Amino acid sequence: MLRCFSAVLALLCQLIAPAFAEDVPRSECLAMANAPPRATPVSLRLADAKPGEVTITYAGHSTYYIDTPGGIRIATDFSGAYTTGRLPDVVTMNRAHSTHYTLFPDPRIPHVLHGWRDDGAPAKIAERIGDVYIRNVTTDIRRYFGEDSSGEMIKDGNSIFIFEVAGLCIGHLGHLHVKLDDSQFAAIGRLDIVMVPIDGTYTMSLDGISDITRRLRASVVLPMHRFMTPLDEFMHLVGQQFAIDVRTERTLTISRDTLPDTPTVIILRGV
Template identity: 20%
Template sequence: MVLVRWFGHACFEIVTSDGLSLVIDPHDGRSIGIKPPQTHADIVLITHDHFDHNAYSVVAKPEAEVIHMFVGEREVRGVRIRGVEAYHDTVKGKRRGRVVLYRIEVEGLSFVHLGDLGHVPEEEQASKLKPIDVLFIPVGGTFTIDASDAWKTIDVLTPRVVIPMHYWIPGLNLPLRPVDDFISKAPSTWRVERIDRNYIELKREALPD
């Protein structure tokens, strides 16, 4: 069983059954008006070098492996990681630069984190990310894809489970749209489940088809 914990914005922690902690896109909390992540990571992934995604020192253990905008494939402590280059905007990065989309394989589950993706992925990018069990996708717009493009992205990537991120929550001082904009556009083929806590436990065999 794998534990997934959300620390607000785009920061997620994946914890394996033996306690290995992998954190993606940590923020420092204070800079964006919310609580900082409270954990100690063995592996930290950074999708791009913006202040609300690259505060690795907040979560990294002294001996942690910090992987910064890595494109390619590698294995770290039994976790398979693939980084795929993409863009923070719709003009090939000319406005906001590039981002790295990460595919993470651990304990038979595949996770994909889209960072601050600013466009619907091209087929070549999508093919490097599939198949996807769990997709972390930005939905709040302004700096990333918005709710409509998020659903277009989901159609391209065909994940089994979608976890939205990078949307407005109370206290956040960034001009993002709330998650309800995204949920309201959900196709009838998707079942929406709201969870009143910041974590979920996952087993591959228990995921929807």
Template identity: 30%
Template sequence: MLIKYLGHAAFLIRNVEGIRIITDPYSPTQGIHYKPIDENADIVTVSHEHWDHNAVDLVGGNPVVIRKEGERSVRGITITGIPTFHDKEGGKERGENTVFVFDIDGLRLCHLGDLGHKLNKEQISLIGRVDICLIPVGGYFTIDVKEAKEVIESLNPKVVIPMHFKTSSLDFPIAGVEDFLKGTERVKRLGSSEYEIEKDKSPLEREVIVLKPAKSS
């Protein structure tokens, strides 16, 4: 599996058969200065209907778009959406958020979208085993650093990839990734936007993989 960090909460994920998934495509407006997403995809997932996560029309390739909870199989990939919220008030402040779990190449990848609260037991059970967790760490609009680390402990993934953090291409009032990395063990800064992983070569202990946004301006 190839995981390419495009920027913000957008990733390009490609399986061994070349099926391409893009998560939460952003629109490069209103404080987002990442370059436009000029990628094709077979599948696009949208965690919630905010412009920085739902710019489906900017993705090429006529993809299948998945926006809600439930389980479905697309191009041989099982995708499960679990309902959560964008805030700590049951959605009253920022609405709903869908966590997506992908079964890809024998691994389970979880994209938490703009999760705004810690997960309850039912949500943890519905998410199930997680090998790779893509998690927001910037706070303000999402869980903060402390909550993100608690969510990681509750899901117990082998690989953690932080997202939705402050960069020079983003004007949002959120924290940078360094706040999350303080006190964190086994951090790998790859110096690139791409990370490859195979089922038989997964780390024995949890690793935090820091990727550079490919679309930085």
């Protein structure tokens, strides 16, 4: 009898386990980055991803709006000062200045994701919201102005947010102050589109951010947090392997199939 019960229990576990596995968020961008050359797991085939285009709009400073094919609207480094169109469904924030976060977001925003934790532990975000999977990789950040200007580092005070949607891997580097180590590059995985701060002073030097941009080698680089940075200086540091595309619009509509063949810095109006 006991042996029979054990067999039945094992069978039930086999039947139930896949259902639970489906509920566990997973990063397809990490899996594709780690896959052997020419080998793509069945679960990661682009045909399995929700088809459609993603629309990215530059609102100002470090705030981009991402509109997914499934109707989810995301605002990055959201403070409420830079808005466009309808209210976002998701906002991400970083603990640099008040231009990168707000403690009093519109209560109608259903998902507010902080890139830090008040208890000093690293923020851990891995959420599927509609058709987008959102995760983060933490980095250290300097103390700034309102708190003090000592230059002391706050461990895990900034988050690089990664948005996985429609077969695209989209990264936002936040208010990045430090070089990334190998473990952080590995945790980020493959990026198709990356938003990088190019002010050269408040975040990282242009040399530092250019090194990171070259190593990530995303198909599309979207500058932000620019201030008065000469764009030709950034382009010179990034190198000739990146093309440059200056747009007269604030909005970019893109899909997996329309990514440029050559890595390209796209400068939207307002940057």
